[in-house]
Amino acid sequence: MLRTTLAGATAALALTVAAPALAADGAVKIGLIYTLSGPAAALGEQARNGFQLAVETMGGKLGGDTVDLVVADDEQKPDVAVNKVKELIERDKVDVVVGPIFSNILMAIEKPVVDAGKILISTNAGASSLAGKDCNPLFFVTSYQNDDIHQTAGEYAQKQGYKNVFLMAPNYQAGKDAINGFKRSYKGGVAGEVYTQLGQLDFSAELAQIAAFQPDAIFTFMPGGMGVNLVKQYRQAGLDKIPMLSAFTVDESTLPAQQDAAVDMLSATNWTPDMDAPGNKEFVAAYEAKFGAVPGTYAMQAYDAALLLDAALKETGGKVDDAKALAKAMETATFPSLRGKFKFGPNHYPIQDMFIAKAVKRPDGKYATSMVETVFTDHQDSYASECKMPAS
Numbered sequence: 158m159l160r161t162t163l164a165g166a167t168a169a170l171a172l173t174v175a176a177p178a179l180a181a182d183g184a185v186k187i188g189l190i191y192t193l194s195g196p197a198a199a200l201g202e203q204a205r206n207g208f209q210l211a212v213e214t215m216g217g218k219l220g221g222d223t224v225d226l227v228v229a230d231d232e233q234k235p236d237v238a239v240n241k242v243k244e245l246i247e248r249d250k251v252d253v254v255v256g257p258i259f260s261n262i263l264m265a266i267e268k269p270v271v272d273a274g275k276i277l278i279s280t281n282a283g284a285s286s287l288a289g290k291d292c293n294p295l296f297f298v299t300s301y302q303n304d305d306i307h308q309t310a311g312e313y314a315q316k317q318g319y320k321n322v323f324l325m326a327p328n329y330q331a332g333k334d335a336i337n338g339f340k341r342s343y344k345g346g347v348a349g350e351v352y353t354q355l356g357q358l359d360f361s362a363e364l365a366q367i368a369a370f371q372p373d374a375i376f377t378f379m380p381g382g383m384g385v386n387l388v389k390q391y392r393q394a395g396l397d398k399i400p401m402l403s404a405f406t407v408d409e410s411t412l413p414a415q416q417d418a419a420v421d422m423l424s425a426t427n428w429t430p431d432m433d434a435p436g437n438k439e440f441v442a443a444y445e446a447k448f449g450a451v452p453g454t455y456a457m458q459a460y461d462a463a464l465l466l467d468a469a470l471k472e473t474g475g476k477v478d479d480a481k482a483l484a485k486a487m488e489t490a491t492f493p494s495l496r497g498k499f500k501f502g503p504n505h506y507p508i509q510d511m512f513i514a515k516a517v518k519r520p521d522g523k524y525a526t527s528m529v530e531t532v533f534t535d536h537q538d539s540y541a542s543e544c545k546m547p548a549s
Contacts, residue, residue, distance in 0.1 A: 185222040185470065185477050188245035190238060190256035190266065193230035196381055199410050200258045200455050201230070204280055206448050207456030208255060211463030214443065219463065220470020222477070231257055235265035242266045246273045252477040253278065255462055258455065260284045260303060260331065271295040274480050276487070278466070280459040283506060285334075289543030292504040294484050299465060300458045301427055302506050302538030303331070306404045307338030309425035309511040309532045310376055314343045314402060316532075319373040321348045322402075325363060326378040328352035335378035335404060341539065348372035353379075358386045364394045374400040385414045392418040407516050409453030412524035419516040419524070427496055427507075428457050429514045429528045434497035451525045457495050468492040498535070504544035508537045 189208060191201030205228060212224050227249045231238035238257065245251045246269070253276045257263055263282035270277040276295050283302040287293070314322055324339065324347060326332030332352060348370040351363055367375060379387045384406035391401060400423065401407075407415065407422045409430070430441045430451055440460060444452040465487060470477070472486035488501055502508045511533040514526040 184225040185219055185253070185466075185475070186225045186227070186249065186251045187219075187466075188227045188229060188242070188249060188251035188254045188256075190229045190231050190242055190245065190254060190262075192233045192258050192262070193228075195233055197233055197258065200281070201256075203410065203450075203453055203455035204256065204258060204459040206444070207452060207459035208280070208463050210440075210444055210447060210456075211460040211467075215463070215467060219467040220473070220475045222470060222475045227251060231262050231266075233259060233262065235261055238262045238266050239269060242269055246270065246275055251275070252480075253466065253483075255280060255459070257282055263287070267293070267296060276480050276484055278462045280462045281455055283538075285538075285540050288504050288506050288538050289540035290545075292544035292546055294505075294546055295480060297465075297484075297487055297501070297505045298507065299462045300454070300507070301509070301511075302540060303334060304338035304341060304540075305511060305536065305538055306425045306427070307335045307376075307378065308341045308539070309513070309536075310402045310404055311339040311342030312532050313423075313425065313513050313530075314339075314374060314376065315345065317374070319343075319345055321346045321370075321372045323348040323367050323370055323372040323375040324350045324377075325375060326352060327355040327357070327383065329355050332378060336376075339376050343376075353383075357383060360387050360390050364390060364396060367396055367399065368394065372399060374402055376402045376404075377406055378404045380405040381411070384411045388415045388422065389418045397421075402513075408526055409451045410455070412516060412526075413450070415516075416524055417518065420518055422516050423529065424514050424516070424526060425532070426454060426512055426514050426526060427509055428454050429512065429526045431525070431527050432496065434495055435493045437495045440495050445523075451523055453526075461492070461494050461496070461499070464492040464494065465490055502537050502541045503546060504538075504541045506538050506541065508535055510534050511536050 191204050193201045229241040254270050255278045258281045260282040271293050279298045281300045283298050288302045324336050326335045403424045407419045407424045468490035469486035500508050513529045517527040
């Protein structure tokens with residue numbers, strides 16, 4: 158567990174070993190819980206960095222209160238995450254919990270947090286059950302419902318008139334959800350539907366199938382190292398004339414390794430670094446200057462979570478002792494989201510525009526995603542109607 162106290166316009170963000178001491182008077186105490194070790198650490202680091210950068214940019218304060226951050230690594234293990242989040246609440250006395258990256262971690266920590274009467278803001282994971290029948294007044298999401306990205310890719314494929322798409326994802330729940338999300342919008346033919354081993358790095362057999370089927374396009378959800386290898390092998394196999402639509406396969410977390418192999422490949426998203434939105438250019442420049450990397454959606458969504466809290470705390474006069482009052486303020490808080498338009502639906506998931514982006518090599522030699530077109534305007538997830546928000 159790590160703690161950093163942020164105060165003043167020149168707030169230091171260096172992390173020090175946490176002690177269970179109380180924060181300074183007038184501080185809002187926030188627990189960040191992300192995957193910060195193992196193969197997926199880059200995702201959690203982007204989210205942590207994005208939140209911390211937002212606080213630093215606002216002079217080390219949110220809503221006028223000095224910020225006391227405690228950072229925890231969930232190690233991508235649900236049981237570890239539950240223990241860490243209980244420490245954040247019981248030992249460190251945090252007012253708000255922010256995170257995580259993965260939905261299995263979210264499903265493990267949501268109940269302990271809200272049962273303790275604390276607000277939980279997920280900046281990436283967006284499980285369908287929590288968008289629908291299990292929605293909660295103290296739970297908010299600043300990313301999307303998990304299906305939304307895949308559904309956006311499906312809608313793009315449908316609009317392109319593709320008649321025959323090859324579908325490929327890892328054989329676990331998130332992979333199956335990705336394919337189902339794509340099919341929510343795409344109604345054309347399926348050339349093949351293949352589920353690979355989770356963690357698979359050699360795709361020669363699957364690429365041979367694609368070469369044989371010659372589909373109009375492929376859609377894949379292949380995050381992390383799987384996506385890095387798939388993209389490189391796809392290009393090496395000479396299949397790049399077949400459009401690749403993806404989710405969490407070609408983005409700022411994988412592009413540093415994929416580089417030229419990924420250029421011009423398409424992905425569904427809710428934001429790009431070159432998006433024309435108030436404050437976005439400044440955010441990207443500040444992130445690159447501080448961390449030496451192009452920020453991805455993980456960083457943007459965490460930055461937005463800090464802006465959300467800042468706006469809500471201004472409404473409550475900086476008071477955090479009444480979680481229900483803070484949640485009410487968050488429901489209607491207006492803030493300059495880096496993605497432009499943003500508001501919460503009745504289930505506390507975003508209503509937002511969704512886009513198709515492509516991978517590019519910038520003039521400075523760095524790789525990033527770049528805006529192509531808007532697919533959905535004011536999109537609300539498919540589960541919001543199932544949410545009967547309990548009385549707060």
